[in-house]
Amino acid sequence: MSFKAFTLALMFSFGIPWLMIIVVPFSKMRHVEPIYFTEEADGRDDVYVPRRAGRIANGAAIYAANGCYICHTQLIRPSFAGSELGRPGWAGFKEQDDAGIPVDTRRETTPFDYVGESFAQIGLMRNGPDLSNVGGRIERYVKEDDADAKTPENWLFLHLYDPRKKVKAYWSTCPSQAHLFTTRNVYGQGSPDAVPGLGGEGEEVLPTDQALALASYLISMKKDDAVPYSINYRRDKKKAE
Numbered sequence: 001m002s003f004k005a006f007t008l009a010l011m012f013s014f015g016i017p018w019l020m021i022i023v024v025p026f027s028k029m030r031h032v033e034p035i036y037f038t039e040e041a042d043g044r045d046d047v048y049v050p051r052r053a054g055r056i057a058n059g060a061a062i063y064a065a066n067g068c069y070i071c072h073t074q075l076i077r078p079s080f081a082g083s084e085l086g087r088p089g090w091a092g093f094k095e096q097d098d099a100g101i102p103v104d105t106r107r108e109t110t111p112f113d114y115v116g117e118s119f120a121q122i123g124l125m126r127n128g129p130d131l132s133n134v135g136g137r138i139e140r141y142v143k144e145d146d147a148d149a150k151t152p153e154n155w156l157f158l159h160l161y162d163p164r165k166k167v168k169a170y171w172s173t174c175p176s177q178a179h180l181f182t183t184r185n186v187y188g189q190g191s192p193d194a195v196p197g198l199g200g201e202g203e204e205v206l207p208t209d210q211a212l213a214l215a216s217y218l219i220s221m222k223k224d225d226a227v228p229y230s231i232n233y234r235r236d237k238k239k240a241e
């Protein structure tokens with residue numbers, strides 16, 4: 001191989017990934033415009049700010065420190081680049097409200113979804129399910145098939161402590177985060193903070209502050225607030241217009 005061909009091959013192998021992974025996303029995200037509601041479509045014209053409440057900043061730090069991002073993404077790709085909008089519970093939910101009116105909260109991720117986090121945890125690989133809407137999914141698990149876990153927080157504690165204990169998930173490869181809990185002997189009535197369903201005879205398992213922050217962060221992940229019509233994904237949107 002001539003030196004010229006070698007240099008060109010080197011430029012291509014590093015140059016193209018550099019362009020696609022660094023230059024294109026950087027130039028597209030450099031000036032992110034706010035998303036506005038519009039008077040015609042939404043009946044209001046303020047800026048859209050995603051609703052999220054919980055210990056987002058410190059929960060995200062614990063999420064990062066424990067490597068959750070290695071197997072979990074937080075990114076619903078646009079429909080031209082993936083099929084996540086069609087996966088139940090990943091991009092949102094399609095159901096009926098109390099009055100029986102169909103509601104569709106499915107949508108793609110916007111840069112605004114990471115507001116309040118110092119780092120966008122888009123993730124490295126997708127070994128486990130995408131977590132963009134995990135808070136909403138857990139609320140439904142608790143109501144539906146996993147009624148043993150009384151609250152979403154309790155469901156998460158059980159999952160974080162031992163993911164393989166869940167019904168139908170003996171095969172789970174989600175690593176146990178038992179180091180985020182402390183186990184001690186029960187004295188008297190025991191602690192009200194102990195996680196129901198964990199610990200052996202005479203023992204109780206308490207979540208540490210880290211487990212509390214992580215659970216609060218995961219529960220905050222649900223994108224079910226009203227979004228501007230322009231970013232609302234609806235298959236029937238075209239038909240309705």
Ligand code: HEC
Pocket residue numbers: 063066067068069070071072127128129134137159163169172173174175177214218
């Ligand atoms: C080795 C890869 C891997 C790592 C690292 C990992 N997970 Fe998982 N996770 C999985 C897999 C696979 C599943 C699907 C099986 C299951 O539900 O247990 C999963 C499932 C989950 C679920 C349930 C999602 C659902 O919709 O049912 C949650 C919540 C979760 N992981 C949180 C975490 C958190 C928090 C961390 C970091 C502390 C983490 N995971 C680290 C692989 C991983």
